[in-house]
Amino acid sequence: MKNKSIAGKPIILKSILDILLIWLIIIMVVTFFLSIYLIFIQEVKFPFTLFEYEITEWTTVPIILVVLQFLLYIGFIYTIYLFRKLVRLFFKNKLFTRLQIASLNLIGQLILWLSILQVIFDFFARMFLESKVGISTGIAFFDSFWFIICIGMFFIYLSQIFDNARILKEENDLTV
Amino acid sequence: MPIIINLDIMLAKRDMQSNELANKVGITQANLSILKTGKAKAIRFSTLEAICDVLECQPGDILEYVVGNRKT
Numbered sequence: 001m002k003n004k005s006i007a008g009k010p011i012i013l014k015s016i017l018d019i020l021l022i023w024l025i026i027i028m029v030v031t032f033f034l035s036i037y038l039i040f041i042q043e044v045k046f047p048f049t050l051f052e053y054e055i056t057e058w059t060t061v062p063i064i065l066v067v068l069q070f071l072l073y074i075g076f077i078y079t080i081y082l083f084r085k086l087v088r089l090f091f092k093n094k095l096f097t098r099l100q101i102a103s104l105n106l107i108g109q110l111i112l113w114l115s116i117l118q119v120i121f122d123f124f125a126r127m128f129l130e131s132k133v134g135i136s137t138g139i140a141f142f143d144s145f146w147f148i149i150c151i152g153m154f155f156i157y158l159s160q161i162f163d164n165a166r167i168l169k170e171e172n173d174l175t176v
Numbered sequence: 177m178p179i180i181i182n183l184d185i186m187l188a189k190r191d192m193q194s195n196e197l198a199n200k201v202g203i204t205q206a207n208l209s210i211l212k213t214g215k216a217k218a219i220r221f222s223t224l225e226a227i228c229d230v231l232e233c234q235p236g237d238i239l240e241y242v243v244g245n246r247k248t
Contacts, residue, residue, distance in 0.1 A: 174217040176207045 017084040053129045079110040096166035108155030115148045180240045186231045201226040
């Protein structure tokens with residue numbers, strides 16, 4: 001039985017993800033080299049805003065925080081990369097494959113845990129860099145912490161649904 | 177699987193090749209192969225009817241239930 005395409009190809013989504021990924025990598029590389037320049041060029045004393053935090057002097061704590069934020073940022077880029085790869089898999093007209101199921105689950109896990117880590121990081125960054133104590137978990141718009149957590153959990157749940165669909169498809173394919 | 181498909185026996189009795197049966201029944205060679213090798217999970221009544229019609233036999237001539245022939 002030939003696999004018919006049951007939905008149109010997500011061309012716009014794929015294009016947006018392609019552009020987004022390229023931009024994120026460019027921004028990360030530029031920010032990385034800029035940070036290296038600022039850390040190691042001792043003459044530079046002016047305050048600098050990096051990842052929304054104003055850094056007035058490059059002591060150990062700000063450097064550690066910047067490194068940690070970079071790691072979170074790399075995690076975010078990897079999530080977008082996986083998402084882009086998943087969308088490309090849909091172009092092959094094969095649905096409910098094990099790779100798609102694993103990708104959906106991993107993307108969901110990354111969204112979930114990176115969001116939680118970002119909140120924890122923000123707490124410590126605010127405490128050390130701005131001498132403020134507080135947790136920012138807004139609910140007002142699409143970039144709110146709780147909405148993003150829901151999106152992460154949705155991806156994980158979608159992975160389970162795809163797994164069920166894979167079993168049904170397998171049975172259908174083996175029905176003569 | 178406890179249900180065994182005895183297509184090869186019937187094909188031999190009717191002196192017919194697999195591809196000829198597949199063409200007459202209206203299924204692909206691949207699907208017929210799935211049936212013959214016991215990998216099929218289910219068979220449609222319409223397919224069973226077509227096979228019996230072509231091979232001039234009863235469903236019981238093709239399907240056999242074997243107790244204890246279960247994959248672990």
